[in-house]
Amino acid sequence: MIGPMEIMIGITALAALFSTAATYLAVTEKDLVKAVIYSAIQSTIYAFIYYMLMAPDIVLVYIPVAVGLYPAVILVLIRKTERWEKD
Amino acid sequence: MDTATYFLYILVSSMVMNLALALYGIFYKPHLTKKIISLTILGDTANAFALIIGYRLWPGEITPSRPPILVGWTHLNKTMLQQYVSTAVDPLPQALVLTAVVIGLAVTLFLVFLALQIYRHYGTLDVREIRRLRG
Numbered sequence: 045m046i047g048p049m050e051i052m053i054g055i056t057a058l059a060a061l062f063s064t065a066a067t068y069l070a071v072t073e074k075d076l077v078k079a080v081i082y083s084a085i086q087s088t089i090y091a092f093i094y095y096m097l098m099a100p101d102i103v104l105v106y107i108p109v110a111v112g113l114y115p116a117v118i119l120v121l122i123r124k125t126e127r128w129e130k131d
Numbered sequence: 132m133d134t135a136t137y138f139l140y141i142l143v144s145s146m147v148m149n150l151a152l153a154l155y156g157i158f159y160k161p162h163l164t165k166k167i168i169s170l171t172i173l174g175d176t177a178n179a180f181a182l183i184i185g186y187r188l189w190p191g192e193i194t195p196s197r198p199p200i201l202v203g204w205t206h207l208n209k210t211m212l213q214q215y216v217s218t219a220v221d222p223l224p225q226a227l228v229l230t231a232v233v234i235g236l237a238v239t240l241f242l243v244f245l246a247l248q249i250y251r252h253y254g255t256l257d258v259r260e261i262r263r264l265r266g
Contacts, residue, residue, distance in 0.1 A: 053138040060145035071156040
């Protein structure tokens, strides 16, 4: 039987599947700027999963750190070093 | 097996898959920037596991589980405490995750600085090249 609890956990599970796809793209991408963007997408989905797991205080910390600061810092690193990953 | 357990299995399986992908990125990708990106994903997935451990299913059919926030603490009574204990999720993993997120940020900043110094010293971030250039 599908009740409201099953719908909420189902949405969380669907978001987790999307996060797996984003993680795969982030790990296998050769262009590091695109990899950082995929990582930010994965972090956004994780923030949603944390929210659905009843942790809104974590979300308030996690969104600025993982969607804002991590990509910004790594983009600065890529800008100062090299953009492409060699085979 | 009821539907909620099935969905929880999908959630945990996706997280295990993410953990495996992040470990693959850390161990088998030669570029240091890619290793740092994979490390952030690994840390976030570990945090998600901690939150899944602390989660509780809904106590009633239409009674949702709630965030562990005690409201109205200036005039607490027994009923409010009973309601809190019977509906709130576990607050301990959330406190640990809150600390881990901030520590992860500090560790990542340190690693980024280290990678920048390695690039200035060796002129590359590929660990195979760095191993060849060593000494």
